[in-house]
Amino acid sequence: MTEGPENRSGGASMPPAEPQSVATPLTSAAIFLTFTIDAGGEDTVRALLPDVAGLRRAVAFRRPETAPEVVIGIGADAWPRLFAADPPPELHPFVELDGGRHRAPSTPGDLLFHIQAESPGACFALADQIMGGLRGAVSPVDEVHGFQYFDRRxxxxxxxxxxxxxxVEAADAAYIDADDPFAAGSYAIVQKYHHDMDGWNAVSVEEQQRxxxxxxxxxxxxxxDQPANSHVALTDIADDDGNDxxxxxxxxxxxxxxxxxxxxxxxxxxxxxxxxxxxxRNMFLGDPPGNYDRLLDFSTPQTGNLYFVPSQSFLGDLPAAPVAGGAAAEDTGDAPAPDTDGSLGIGSLK
Ligand code: HEM
Structure with a gap:
């Protein structure tokens, strides 16, 4: 295993890694963007990742009362295309599950942007800026605009x-410990579910509660009287020592x-x-096997992805890019080649 990205300074003491805005209160609006990276699009993606914090600030400054937050996730197939450093140990393609009755599919996804704000407009503005930086380098796979419903239902x-x-408990659940090479990172799983509302509404409220x-x-x-196959029974889990x-x-x-x-x-x-x-696994295969989550009789996943969500510090100082032949490119922040037209990259001065 090569050195982790948070320890690249060769042992010199570094400030603690800052997480992305993962464990933040739920907002009224969200946009979820999923992309695959096109062949040759890696440099553009690497150039955008450190810039997203600035794009967020630019939107937030104009709408402070609805300032957006954004969380970026990186998929297993994308990691070696973007970074020479070893991936986080648990980053792998989403494992498809087939319990016979219900299936959790694994679908394409190299990059996830989870944008949250109190206003849909602020989410849109940030999504638009991010898309502007990625256009031509990625293919959109999925775009979902979420909203808060009555009483958070x-x-x-x-x-x-x-x-x-x-x-503190939210941070402890979500963020990798400070002494880990991937400190302040998280893993994220996303699934887009469609509900069978006719089936659901045909069931009594008592049964829905079960x-x-x-x-x-x-x-x-x-x-x-909590049924063994309720959603809560199958997702409320503990380790071997009984810790939640x-x-x-x-x-x-x-x-x-x-x-x-x-x-x-x-x-x-x-x-x-x-x-x-x-x-x-509890939900789809069942615990014990066959005792699957009844919520799935009314909810079918259309997508499934696992991402690593690196720390803010990682995004601000990316590890070296891979180069042909497997050696790491020099860690220069991967700045694009300097403009030769004297325009400082802001367009032609002619
Ligand atoms: C159609 C998709 C889903 C819906 C509509 C849904 C809905 C709910 C609802 C209504 C609750 C009870 C209230 C609460 O504590 O939030 C709940 C709890 C929970 N869900 Fe889900 N959920 C879905 C998928 C999932 C998945 C895929 C997972 C995990 C991989 C999950 C993990 C949990 C957990 C950990 C709890 C809290 C259990 C407890 O300790 O009481 N849910 N969910």
């Missing part, structure tokens, strides 16, 4: 996000009424990919 009518950890594992009106966890294994979720409803489309964009962040993957 999803489109199935249940409050979503209640058991998310808060404060599917989710909480009451519908006031969002209280079911007690002793937490993730940080930022699900958003989305949809298109004219297409009768009702969805939930699931996004979960954790310091260990294994925690997210254990939850998924």
């Amino acid at each position: 999803n489109l199935l009518g249940f409050v979503d996000g209640t058991e998310n950890p808060e404060g 599917v989710v594992g909480r009451t519908k009106l006031d969002d209280i966890e079911l007690g002793d 294994l937490s993730i940080y979720r930022a699900n958003m409803p989305f949809g298109a009424p004219t297409e009768d489309l009702h969805g939930t964009y699931f996004i979960g962040y954790a310091k260990r990919a294994d925690t997210l993957e254990r939850m998924l």
Whole structure:
């Protein structure tokens, strides 16, 4: 294993790595952008990554009351195309799951941008700036505009996000520990779900509550009569010593009424990919096997991706790019070749 990216200074003491804005309060609006990187587009992507913080600031300064946040995730196939350094140990392509009854597909995704703000306009402005920097270098795979629904409910009518950890516990669930080479990073899993609203509405509220594992009106966890195949029963997990294994979720409803489309964009962040993957195995394969999550009888994933979310510090000072032959390019920040027309890159002065 080569040196991790946070330790590139050869042992000299470095300031602690800053995380991206992962464990932040849920907002009223979000945009999720998924791209694959085109052949030859790697340099453009590398040039954009350190610039995103500045693009965010430019939007935030004009709309401070709805300042957007953005989280960038990098997929397993993209990593070796962008960086010579070894990837984080748990970064791999999303593992497809097939439980017979329900399937979690693995779909393309080299880059994820999770943009959040109190206003859709602020999300849009930042997405537009990011797209401007990537155009010609990437192919869009998916674009989802999420919104906050009444009482923080999803489109199935249940409050979503209640058991998310808060404060220090949220940071502890989401961010890799400070002594790790990938300190302050996270793993993220995303799945875009479509709901079967006719099927769901044909079921009584009592039965819906047994599917989710909480009451519908006031969002209280079911007690002793919690079914073993409820969503809560299968995602509330612990390690071998009985310690809770937490993730940080930022699900958003989305949809298109004219297409009768009702969805939930699931996004979960954790310091260990294994925690997210254990939850998924419980849901799709079942725990014990066959005891799958009944929420899946009404919710079908259309996408599935695993990303590494590097620290802010990593994005601001990228490790060297790979070069043909496998050696690392000199770590110059990968600045593009200087302009020769004297325009300082702001256009022709002629
Ligand atoms: C259609 C997709 C999904 C929907 C609509 C959904 C909805 C919900 C709802 C309503 C709750 C109860 C309230 C709360 O604590 O937030 C919940 C809890 C939870 N969900 Fe999901 N969820 C979805 C997918 C997932 C996936 C894919 C995972 C993990 C990989 C997951 C992990 C969790 C966890 C960890 C909890 C908290 C369990 C507890 O400790 O009580 N969810 N979800």
